[in-house]
Amino acid sequence: MSSFDGIVKLIADDLSAVEAKLTENTVSEYSFVDMAVQHVVEGGGKRLRPILVVLSAKACGYEGTDAHTLAAVVELIHVASLVHDDVLDEAAIRRGRETLHTKWGNKVAVLVGDYLHARVLSMLVSRRADDPAMKILADTTQAMCEGEVIHAYKSGDFDISEEEYLKIISFKTGKLIAASCTLGAHLGTNDEQQIDAITTYGQQIGTAFQIVDDLLDFVEDPEKLGKNAFGDLREGKLTFPIIHTRKVCNADEKQTLEKVLNPNTDETKAIAVVESLFQKYDVEPHCLKVAQGYTDRAKAALAKVPQSDARFALENLADYVVSRDS
Secondary structure (H helix, E strand, C coil): CCCHHHHHHHHHHHHHHHHHHHCCCCCCCCCHHHHHHHHCCCEEEECHHHHHHHHHHHHCCCCHHHHHHHHHHHHHHHHHHHHHHHHHCCEECCEECHHHHHHHHHHHHHHHHHHHHHHHCCCCCCCCCCCCCHHHHHHHHHHHHHHHHHHHHHHCCCCCCCHHHHHHHHHHHHHHHHHHHHHHHHHHCCCCHHHHHHHEEEEEEHHHHHHHHHHHHCCCHHHHHHHCCHHHHCCCCHHHHHHHHHHHHHHHHHHHHHHHHCCCHHHHHHHHHHHHHHHHCCCHHHHHHHHHHHHHHHHHHHHHHHCCCCHHHHHHHHHHHHHHCC
């Protein structure tokens, strides 16, 4: 049994409750709306963010059901962002299934993403205004949108720095992962040290997750990925592996790399160039080493959290983020 399977088994009842919340809060009386929404909500994925809410809450001593509601909320925010991302990226496949915009068009996809955000609001409306979850989620969704806007603005910018890119992904991906941890921690404790430690853990694994995600787009079997490989390359996107390659290659190779990142370049040629440079400069092990550095810092942050099965599971989850293949 993999460490991830062990984590899921540990909180299986909680995850079942989260799934029930997702179904309960996304059902529509209109059959087409219901069908379109369930297409993406039931699309699955590993439910990383709900897992983080539940484990963070347990690690801080909470055993109630509010974790299930907040876990469902963060998952709906995540799913909505994926629906919109797929429209922007013109992605045809997600998690091994047709994307919503491929199946029913961009208009339906954008509106379903909006609908999911509306469902999130309805799930939060009964909470007190001073509930920490309200500010955490408001700040997080704002940061995610800002990250998307900045990334779109920087699209095609061959000179984007590693620092700039890491800042963008900390907004686009890291904020919601960190927020999932912070939300859980707030349910279980008022101890600021523990909350800060859990939040730091989330921030670190959020960055590691995206670096590995960027790498898998280039090196993993599309069937395992559940989507087409080399998607970032086709769109001319500079992600962490390409930014590192640009930094370490020679002047001629850098010029060639810039040319093949043009979306009009022959795809086969572009892939061949990138694969050759990745091999020459050991890009895959470098990316994994950098990601492991983030996860090591994540696990170190948990030293301020009491030892428990949940804390141990969070440590295992950090290692899984680097070792995963999808």
